[in-house]
Amino acid sequence: MEYRATNRRKVAFVILFAAIAAGAFFLTLSFGVYDISFSDSIGAFFGHLAGGYVDPTDDHYIWDVRTPRAIGAILVGAGLSVAGVVMQNDFKNPLADPYTLGISSGAFLGATLSLVLGISLIPALSGNTATVVNAMVFSLFPTAIIILVARFRRMTPVAMILTGIAVMYLFSSITQIILVSATAESLSDAYQWRVGSLNRVTWDSLPVMLAVDVVMILLLWLLSGKLNVMYAGDRGAQTLGETAQRIRVVTLVMASLMTACMVCYTGTIGFIGLVGPHVARIFVGSNNRYLIPASAAFGAAFVILADTVAKVSGANGLPVGVICSMIGGPLFIWILIRQRKSAWL
Amino acid sequence: MIVAAAVVVIVVIAAAAAAITRGGGDGDPGESIASQLQIMGNANDDYTIDDKDMEIVDDIIAGTKSFTDYPLADANNDGKVDASDKQLLQDIIDRKSGTVLRVMCLDTSGNNTVVDVEYPLRNVVTYATNMQLPVLYANGGQYIVGYFTSSYEVAEGSINPAAKDLEGSSREISDASWTLFTQLDAGLDTGVGAFLTDYSAVAQITASRQADLDAAGIPLIIYPSANAADEITTVLTLGFLFGGDCESLAVEYAQASWDVVNAIDSVVGDLSDSEKTTYISCTMWIYICEGDSTYNTTATDAGGNWYGNVNSGFGSTYSGDGSTKMQSVEALSNYQDVDVVINNRSMDWGLTADEMRDLIIDDCWEKDRDGYAVKDYFAGLEENMYFVNNILPGAVKLAYMAHILYGDDFSMEWADGILQQFIDMGTAPLEGQTVDSIPACIDHSDYLDAKA
Numbered sequence: 001m002e003y004r005a006t007n008r009r010k011v012a013f014v015i016l017f018a019a020i021a022a023g024a025f026f027l028t029l030s031f032g033v034y035d036i037s038f039s040d041s042i043g044a045f046f047g048h049l050a051g052g053y054v055d056p057t058d059d060h061y062i063w064d065v066r067t068p069r070a071i072g073a074i075l076v077g078a079g080l081s082v083a084g085v086v087m088q089n090d091f092k093n094p095l096a097d098p099y100t101l102g103i104s105s106g107a108f109l110g111a112t113l114s115l116v117l118g119i120s121l122i123p124a125l126s127g128n129t130a131t132v133v134n135a136m137v138f139s140l141f142p143t144a145i146i147i148l149v150a151r152f153r154r155m156t157p158v159a160m161i162l163t164g165i166a167v168m169y170l171f172s173s174i175t176q177i178i179l180v181s182a183t184a185e186s187l188s189d190a191y192q193w194r195v196g197s198l199n200r201v202t203w204d205s206l207p208v209m210l211a212v213d214v215v216m217i218l219l220l221w222l223l224s225g226k227l228n229v230m231y232a233g234d235r236g237a238q239t240l241g242e243t244a245q246r247i248r249v250v251t252l253v254m255a256s257l258m259t260a261c262m263v264c265y266t267g268t269i270g271f272i273g274l275v276g277p278h279v280a281r282i283f284v285g286s287n288n289r290y291l292i293p294a295s296a297a298f299g300a301a302f303v304i305l306a307d308t309v310a311k312v313s314g315a316n317g318l319p320v321g322v323i324c325s326m327i328g329g330p331l332f333i334w335i336l337i338r339q340r341k342s343a344w345l
Numbered sequence: 346m347i348v349a350a351a352v353v354v355i356v357v358i359a360a361a362a363a364a365i366t367r368g369g370g371d372g373d374p375g376e377s378i379a380s381q382l383q384i385m386g387n388a389n390d391d392y393t394i395d396d397k398d399m400e401i402v403d404d405i406i407a408g409t410k411s412f413t414d415y416p417l418a419d420a421n422n423d424g425k426v427d428a429s430d431k432q433l434l435q436d437i438i439d440r441k442s443g444t445v446l447r448v449m450c451l452d453t454s455g456n457n458t459v460v461d462v463e464y465p466l467r468n469v470v471t472y473a474t475n476m477q478l479p480v481l482y483a484n485g486g487q488y489i490v491g492y493f494t495s496s497y498e499v500a501e502g503s504i505n506p507a508a509k510d511l512e513g514s515s516r517e518i519s520d521a522s523w524t525l526f527t528q529l530d531a532g533l534d535t536g537v538g539a540f541l542t543d544y545s546a547v548a549q550i551t552a553s554r555q556a557d558l559d560a561a562g563i564p565l566i567i568y569p570s571a572n573a574a575d576e577i578t579t580v581l582t583l584g585f586l587f588g589g590d591c592e593s594l595a596v597e598y599a600q601a602s603w604d605v606v607n608a609i610d611s612v613v614g615d616l617s618d619s620e621k622t623t624y625i626s627c628t629m630w631i632y633i634c635e636g637d638s639t640y641n642t643t644a645t646d647a648g649g650n651w652y653g654n655v656n657s658g659f660g661s662t663y664s665g666d667g668s669t670k671m672q673s674v675e676a677l678s679n680y681q682d683v684d685v686v687i688n689n690r691s692m693d694w695g696l697t698a699d700e701m702r703d704l705i706i707d708d709c710w711e712k713d714r715d716g717y718a719v720k721d722y723f724a725g726l727e728e729n730m731y732f733v734n735n736i737l738p739g740a741v742k743l744a745y746m747a748h749i750l751y752g753d754d755f756s757m758e759w760a761d762g763i764l765q766q767f768i769d770m771g772t773a774p775l776e777g778q779t780v781d782s783i784p785a786c787i788d789h790s791d792y793l794d795a796k797a
Contacts, residue, residue, distance in 0.1 A: 034678035057678075060724055065674055127713035183496075184516045185629050188670065192715065199673045200716035265716075315662045316633075317672035 010284040010294065017297035021074055021304055028070050028308040033316050034061045041066075064203070072201030072209060073304035073320070076269060079213045079262045081276030081299025082292055086220060086255040088277055089227050089288065090248045091157040097274040098259045100161065102142030102168035104268040107260065109171045110138025111193045111267070116178050116186040128200070131193070135264035142167040143256035147249055157234075157248070196269035196321030198307050205265045216258040217296055223251060224288035231286065269321040271328045272299050279335060302328065377607055378599045380578040382585055383568075385447035385459060386420030386434045392581055392599055394437050402431050422447040422459050440464070440588055448586065451567040453550050460539075460564040465588035468538040470511070470526060472518065473546035474691070475570045476579070477501065478736055480541060481774045483584040483595045490537065491529045493518055499695035500736055503773035518549040523557075530561055537563045541583075544569040545639075571639035573646055573739025577602045580738075594771060601766055602740035606646070609747045612754045613648030621650035622750040625659075625680065627688045628668055628735075630712055630719045633676065635665035640689050643739070647746035652683045674721045685749050686723060686730040693736075694775075694783040705787055705795040720792075732787040738767050738775075745786040760786065 030041035036058060044062040047054040054063075080098065087096040098104050111131050113119040120130035121137055146163050149155065155163070179190060201209070220227070226247050229237045237244040263269070280294040303324065310323040378392040387394050388401035402418050404410035405426045412418065412426050420430040420437065436444040444464045452458040470491040471477040477492065478500070486503035493513030495501045509529050513522040530537040540558055542550065544567050550558075558565050570579040577599050584595020613621065626634035626641050634640040636653050645651060653660030659680055663669060671677070677686075688709075696704060709732050711718040723730045731749045733742055744763040747755040761780045768775045775783075 032678075033673060033675035057725065061675055061678060128716050129713075180517070180519070181514050182516065183514060187516065188629075192670065197672065197715065202716050205716065311673065314672065315669045316676035319672070 007290075010287075010290040013280075013283045014290070014293045014297050017294070017301045021077075021297060021301040024301060024304040024308060025070050025074065028073070028304055028311070029062055029066050031308045032061065032066060032311045036061070068203045068206055069198050069201050069307070070304060071206055072198050072266065073307045074300040075206075075209045075213045076198065076201075076262045076266055077272055077276070077299035077301070077303030078217060078296035079209075079258050079299075080269065080273040080303075081280070081295040082217050082220060083255040083259045084273035084275075085277040085280075085288065085291055085295045086227065086251050087273075089230055090252055090255075091161045092230070092233070093157065093161055094278065095274070096161055098256075098263070099268075099270060099274065100168065101146070101164035101256075102171060103139045103256055103259050104263060104270070105168040105171040105175070106142045107135040107139035107263045108190075108194055108268055109175045110134035110136070111264075112175050112178050112190050113138075115189045115193060116182040132205075132264045136260045138171075139260040139263060140256055142171070143252060147252070150245070150249075192319065193267040195319040196263075196267035196324075197319040198266055198303075198310075199317070199319075200267070201265055208261055209265060212258055212261040216254050217292065220251060220254055221289070221292045223247075224292055227251060227288040228286075267319075267321065269303070269324060271321075271324045272303055275328055275332045276302065279332065282335060377603045378581070378596070379603055379606070380574075380581050380599050383449040383578065383582040384437075384585060385417055385422050385449065386430070386437050388415045388418035388434075390415075390417055392596065393585070394434070396438065399431070399434055399438060402426060402434055406431065420447065437464070440592075446586070448564070448566060448582070450565075451544055451547075451569065453547050453555060453565075453567065455544065455547075460566060462539055462564050462566070462586060464586065466538050466583075466586035468533055468535060469541050470529070470537050470539075471541045472513065472549065473543040474515065474736065475543035475545060475576075476541050476568065477504075478774065479568075479570050479576055479579040480583055482598060482738055482772045483580045483587060484591050484771075484773050485583055485587045486773055488538075488587055490533065491526060493522055493526075497691070497693040497736060499693050499778075500774045503776070513549075518554075523554060527557060527561070530563065536561060539564045539566050539586075541566050543567070543571065545571055569639075573602075573643045573743050574606070576739035597770055598738070598767075598772060601763075601770065602738065605740040605744050605747075605763055609646075609648055609743060609755070613747075613751060616648070618650050618654060621648060622684045623652045623655055624649040624685045624687055624750065625652045625677070625683050627686060628690075629670075630688065630690070630709075631671045631676075631714045631722050632668040633663055633671060634668050634689075635663045636660065637664075637666035638668060639666075640668075640687075643742060644687055644746055644750075647743045647750055649685075649687075649746065649750045652680065656680060656683075671722050674717050674724065677723060677726060681725050683726070684729065686726050687746060687749060688730060688732045689735045690732045691735045692732075692784045694734075694778055696782050696784065698781075701781075701784060702795045704784055705791055709787055710789075710792045728789045730789065732784075734783065734785050737764070737783070737785060738772070741767055741785065748786065749788075757786070 026042060029045055030036055030038040040058060041062050044054045044058040048059055048063045084097045087101060088094055111134060114131040114134045120126060121134050125133055142164055145167050146160050149163050150160055179187060226242060229240050229242045230244060230247060232240060234244040276299040277295045280291055280298045284290040284294040306323045306327055307320040310318045310320040380392055381390045382392055384394060386398060388398040401410060401415050405412050405415060405418055418426045420433040442465060446462050446464050447459045448462045449457060449459055467488050468490045469488055471480050471489055472493045481501060481503050487505050489505045489508045491509045491511050492504060493511045494515050495504060496515060511522045511525045513519060540563055547567060568579045570576045581595050581599045584591045624644050626644050628634055628640055636651060641651050653663055710720045720727055733745050741764050744760040748757055748760040764780055764785055768778055
């Protein structure tokens with residue numbers, strides 16, 4: 001009975017934060033610089049869906065600007081948080097996330113090459129498309145390097161994560177060299193990209209983000225049993241008939257691809273990939289069957305609420321990455337102090 | 346007989362029109378120049394140094410005029426006016442080579458200072474676009490021996506081809522670049538004549554670099570030249586320092602500039618704020634200029650009323666002297682009642698029709714900024730948004746802004762005519778250009794035409 005009750009609480013957590021994310025979706029439509037009431041924003045949203053008359057200005061800001069941004073917030077929050085779950089799980093390390101594995105610094109280097117030097121990996125591309133493609137490709141380099149190094153030299157999970165950190169520093173130093181000689185204009189662009197913003201998410205961005213996010217989260221959830229085996233350690237996994245390294249490589253590639261497809265459109269939104277899994281783990285435990293959907297729900301709710309605050313902060317909004325860290329840091333410390341048992345395993 | 350009479354009438358009308366458009370007639374060619382030459386000895390504080398200044402010095406020495414009323418009469422800047430000032434002033438009036446001029450400018454803290462410069466000024470090193478272009482507009486590019494950055498191939502094409510690229514950037518003079526500069530100075534027989542920079546870039550002149558300049562005896566000349574009116578003074582003073590044709594060109598440049606200023610003032614000078622056209626200035630496509638920014642100062646000089654003066658919310662949000670990037674395409678959504686948006690862009694010229702079309706579409710209206718086209722940030726304001734080329738002469742920018750703000754009083758043809766006047770003047774950056782090869786003022790109809 002207690003087991004079932006516990007599981008119901010875990011499911012309830014997922015449903016609660018999914019509901020919060022859904023509610024925040026409609027709430028955030030009325031937030032932004034453009035003044036519009038909650039009821040009018042909802043009216044404009046459903047009016048557009050129904051094909052009825054909507055004030056053209058309302059329609060522009062609600063449907064063309066805020067709706068894709070809100071959907072993007074949900075996808076980014078869910079995707080980065082689940083990526084954090086997988087990375088922490090694969091390396092049995094509470095500090096593993098897209099930052100510490102160098103994925104974000106790889107993406108930033110790729111974006112900087114485009115924004116500052118005008119270099120596109122695909123010469124035919126330019127502007128934002130070149131930045132997106134550069135960021136996506138470069139964000140996969142650290143994972144590729146980690147996997148290659150691990151393949152030729154048997155490495156412990158700690159050594160692998162240290163390899164990621166080394167790659168992060170290498171990429172960061174190259175980026176800094178480029179930025180030193182950047183013009184004020186391109187330096188500003190690079191900085192804006194670095195702090196992460198959902199302002200860049202448009203309807204054009206969503207097909208890739210949505211497809212990759214849904215498919216990868218679903219596949220990782222289906223692999224939750226194998227991810228759970230990783231808790232037993234490499235030798236323990238072997239005794240259970242699984243090859244830990246193979247699981248690690250497959251899930252790491254999936255999580256990295258998912259992260260790449262998020263940050264290439266938004267820039268590096270920090271915090272959620274590290275802390276989302278920890279908060280979810282406090283409430284639902286370490287079983288990935290619950291942890292993955294719980295992290296996705298929490299991450300989605302957190303980022304869309306943070307972006308709601310970001311949109312009405314500063315002169316005409318602030319980057320969501322700043323708000324995520326500003327709100328999330330103290331919140332996480334408070335949760336760590338309040339909870340009694342260890343959140344990690 | 347009738348034909349002869351007609352010819353006479355045409356000639357008389359043409360002569361009268363020429364006199365009016367030059368604004369001078371038979372009087373002093375620089376009588377309408379309100380800029381003051383920034384050189385000690387310019388006793389009457391006008392646009393040049395001539396016998397009128399000597400008369401004042403004579404009167405001060407004779408005791409019929411007071412030094413306190415004419416502080417610039419102190420040509421050698423020693424705190425008194427005597428025979429030595431008279432001798433120096435005569436050398437300046439004679440434009441005698443080797444004369445040491447006392448040039449008024451700013452120091453690195455923004456305070457007024459005076460530096461010694463040998464006439465005529467040669468072997469200059471320039472830094473910052475806002476100073477480099479005034480040097481070129483005074484046709485001083487031939488005297489540049491080193492520069493830290495050059496971003497506009499055509500507009501800055503008159504930089505002496507032998508000048509050394511010191512490999513800085515618009516944002517920074519690195520230590521390596523500074524070393525190249527000191528090596529350049531050491532390698533020149535007479536050394537670097539002066540280091541010229543705009544006040545907005547003064548952060549690059551650190552205390553140690555100032556000490557390097559002092560030790561090498563290189564005068565540091567700093568002017569604030571981003572504002573159109575300030576730029577006229579800078580060109581005027583630099584032209585005088587370079588001497589010869591540069592001086593006469595600079596006087597003509599200043600004269601033409603002040604003719605524009607006066608033409609604008611004659612129409613909008615008496616308007617109350619409520620009658621003036623409101624504007625929002627932007628730069629770098631999607632950065633909103635703050636109230637005290639130089640871009641706003643220029644638009645205000647063109648007769649505009651900054652939108653922050655009529656919308657307190659906008660005024661408080663965008664107070665300051667810098668610019669704020671729009672964090673979303675909604676940033677201007679609540680300010681749709683502004684009359685015009687002036688988007689300041691630095692754009693090189695020498696463009697073919699195809700290049701112009703590409704620039705209008707790809708580098709202005711549809712330029713990708715954070716996933717959105719620039720025009721998306723100005724939704725609802727497109728028809729009132731204009732790109733103005735920021736590297737044009739200040740008076741030309743004022744002319745186009747006056748057209749944008751008061752199109753009924755200042756036609757596009759009038760503004761184009763001002764640009765043509767500067768092209769015809771012979772200032773090197775505009776040499777060989779036409780009104781059609783320079784992206785001067787781009788509006789929404791230009792965009793629609795380009796798309797068509």
